[in-house]
Amino acid sequence: MEVPCKTFVIPNELCRRAGLAGVWAPLNEVAVFPSHLVKAHNPDAPSPYGPSNASVYKVRQQVILFEPILRKLVNEANGTFLSVQELISNNVLDSKVELQKLSCQYRSIIRACLENLQDEAMRDKTNYKEELQNYITIFYSVECVWHLCEILFVENIPGGVVLPHLLEWIRFHFPKYERKAATLLAGDLVGIETHPDYWQTVIGSLMQGRIEVVRALLRLHSAGDSKPFKLVDQALKAMPTYNIYSGVSATEFNLKWKHWLVDTQSKIDAKLFISEKHLHLMMRLSVGEETAWNEVQSHCEAWYELLAAWLVFTEPTVKSFELGQFARRCIARMNVGLRMRHLDYVLLAAMEADIIQVIKEIQQMSENGWFVSHLTDLLYHAGRLVVLDNNPESHLVGSRLRECFLLDYGTLLMGHTSLWQVGLSYLDHCPTEGLKTIELLLPRLPLKSEARTQKIIREAHKRDLPQIIQSICKIQAMNSLKRGHLGNALTWGIKSQDGTFTSLLADKFLREYCKNGKLLNIDLLDSLGSSMLISDRLIFLGKYFEFHKEYRSRNYKESANLLISLLSSKLTPKYFWATLLDDTIPLLECNELIMSSLDTFTLLHCLQEKSDLPELQDKIELIRLGAARNLSRALMYEAQLVK
Amino acid sequence: MVTVLNSIDTGHEDMIHDAEMDFYGLRLATCSSDNSIKIYDIKNGAHTLLEDLKGHFGPVWQISWGHPKFGNLLASCSYDRKVIIWKEQQGKWSKYYEYANHDSSVNSVQFAPPEFGLALACGSSDGCISILTYHEESNTWEAKKIQNAHAIGCNSVSWCPAVTPEPDFGNDEETTFVRRLVSGGCDNLVKIWQEDGDKWVEANKLEVHSDWVRDVSWAPSSGLNRHYIASCSQDRRVIIWTSEDIKTWNSNVMHTFDDVVWNVSWSLNGNILAVSGGDNKVSLWKQSMEGTWMCISDVLKGQSAM
Secondary structure: OOOOOOEEEEEOHHHHHHOEEEEEEOOOEEEEEEOOOOOOOOOOOOOOOOOOOOEEEEEEEOOHHHOHHHHHHHHHHHHHHHHHHHHHHOOOOOHHHHHHHHHHHHHHHHHHHHHHHHHHHHHOOOOHHHHHHHHHHHHHHHHHHHHHHHHHHHOOOHHHEOHHHHHHHHHHHOOHHHHHHHHHHHOOOOOHHHOOOHHHHHHHHHHOOOHHHHHHHHHHOOOOOOHHHHHHHHHHHHOOOOOHHHOOOHHHHHHHHHHHHHHHHHHHHOOOOOOOHHHHHHHHHHOOOHHHHHHHHHHOOOHHHHHHHHHHHHOOOOEHHHHHHHHHHHHHHOOOHHHOOHHHHHHHHHHOOOHHHHHHHHOOOOOOOHHHHHHHHHHHHOOOOHHHHHOOOOOOOHHHHHHHHHHHHHHHHHOOOOOHHHHHHHHOOOOOOHHHHHHHHHHHOOOOOHHHHHHHHHHHHHOOOHHHHHHHHHHHHHHHHHOOOHHHHHHHHHHOOOHHHHHHHHHHHHHHHHHHOOOOOHHHHHOOHHHHHHOHHHHHHHHHHHHHHHHHOOOHHHHHHHHHHHHOOOOOOHHHHHHHHHOHHHHHOOOOOOOOHHHHHHHHHHHHHOOOOHHHHHHHHHHHHHHHHHHHHHHHHHHHHHO | OEEEEEEEEOOOOOOEEEEEEOOOOOEEEEEEOOOEEEEEEOHHHOOEEEEEEEOOOOOEEEEEEOOHHHOOEEEEEEOOOOEEEEEEEOOEEEEEEEEOOOOOOEEEEEEOOHHHOOEEEEEEOOOOEEEEEEEOOOOEEEEEEEOOOOOOOEEEEEEOOOOOOOOOOOOOOOOOOOOEEEEEEOOOOEEEEEEEOOEEEEEEEEOOOOOOEEEEEEOOOOOOOOEEEEEEEOOOEEEEEEEOOOOOOEEEEEEEOOOOEEEEEEOOOOOEEEEEEOOOEEEEEEEOOOOOEEEEEEEEEEEOOO
């Protein structure tokens, strides 16, 4: 299938003169700008194009689904789509029946959308009205095709007796006669035939196979008791209708049908209806008289309207697989072969059971793939795409076909600020490429607010994508750090599992303490728990905070233990030694004995090792003195214990 | 149908050579023959000039945004033989690192996928490719150079997406990714490079183009264990190279255009290729389910305003 490429014009003089280039931009956009290849080897001089209008154009496929008025359609169809997936995954035995129900559900969503559009189009007085009319045309076609596909490909029609369904379809999409009949019956019944629409309605109803309505209308005619009317009523009453459940076999029915035809034909031949030309026409139509059909076919709006009518009276037992040939005959009969609209081609393909052609055609329906993705998914699950897999000449595989459409549709929705979660749910059901696509697209969603970020992280979590969560957390940490929110940065940094980065943040906390003697974000430090294990520096910070906490609660013994373990831990950053050693003074000078001789030896050892540190010089004597005094106290105390 | 969401008048005094949207599509950077780089905030349809970076002394050919997890970084390369990495700090952009170890114009820069760490590849008219890698612990940039990557010059470099290596059982510690690059040059060749220990070695030499290769682009991974590289050339052809093991590559001429092809650009999930060239058009290409490449509707063409 060759689709001619549409050309879209960028209104820019420089683009015309110089040429243009395009670069993809997140998520589904292309940045287009004037460009002319000049690289190296060209003289370094101003180009002949400057100074000029060097603009960048952000260009995107027009997406009507992003219109607020179609939002409901997108969301509700998503619900039905998910029900279909659930149904299939549950392996329900009677999934066919359920699938048909869900297909109806899709159609009622389209119907609701159309009604909404119609209301809005009536109300709207602006230029938008035209746009709304355009949407109505699109979704009317969608509804019409969907309904036929449901009958032909989803519904399980016993014995393939398709006519009753086809009539239902035609009645639904050409409701004019039904409406008129209702108006007539609700109005003044006396002299009903004087109404200008009377005969048109009677014949129209007959062609839609509404025999009861025809009889009711005829009875109301002021001459309804006359002989021709009585005869027509009898004939219509006697007309056999084929029904798979009536217990009548096709052969038996055909016999009855032939008999009825002969009977009716003989009445026509006896000129019993000739006095009433409309009745005469009706009877001639009933027996399938060519000339009669030639008279009425111009009243049909579309070939498929004629098709259904014609089948009622000439092929009442028509099977689904025979529809194609009759459809072509009707098209020839109405001589519309050269005036076929897009919709006509789709319907014809459906009647010819050419599912692939249907799918190819409906891709062109300019509703951004809403239709093709949902319908293909449904047809796939209804087992209708198996034909592809079994055809050695075709490179298409049913499951791939379905997935491709879902991928495109999901990707499209991912590009919308509030529909991205809906988009995800479609990608979730793409078994081969879905997850990878999510991996590529999810991180690209702008982290506009904390709430939105959490939402994105939750979605990543649901799909077990830890690397994405870590990356997002890291970005949030960088952003917090940029804004000077150190605590927030550390929270995100820990979640990002980035050891080096959290070390850098912990350093900032420790340096801040060295400078101002203040530990920031105490609550956060208090709740670190095991999460501090991702980096040595963070462990140090966490433990140092614990030391402070114990000291403040006057648990001197515990705080000393922590301090000593920090001193001997080899985790202490160089710049922090002076502070850490300084912290020992109050513990050494405490009234009661806090540090044992062993602790004091550890301290003295560290002090010796770090004695060259310049920032320690004015304290070192003080600490040594404290340590010596404490050591003597401790040794004496410990000596008493031994005794 | 296509809609123009917005147009940004860059105010550059001469031709623009590259326009790149940041990771989230919220900011736009452009570079021009007027030696400058401009950064715009393009949130919500409006656009505000955030920065006008002047640091190059020649036309600026290409720019590349770093991954936001490394902060806000932008790399640029120029005719002045320099590569500059710019960094935003406290809302201001300034020069963060400058690399001046090329002997001729630097034509192409691209930041690596974040899985490879903070790294930048640069291709130059001196025929060499440089790979700059940042080491966080020591706060230093390390440069490795591929000498004579392309005779007469390298026009374009593009990183391979990070692909998870075969699972190494019993060792679920940090997965290391093999860093790879593709490059195209004036020797009509497309070459694939692979890091091997502390060296970069040529893994493949792809020979089909019959004239200078103007641009190469490695597609984001589709998850189907299949790699796509698009290359375009002075010979008017776009070639799609595919591989299943990144070892053997098959070529497929996607299309022969009416004129020289300058740029190829993959969509975010690697399913649509944008091609632009001397025929004054940007066209979008997609692989059909039968495997052939088709121009999908909407070709963008320049025309003066009515």
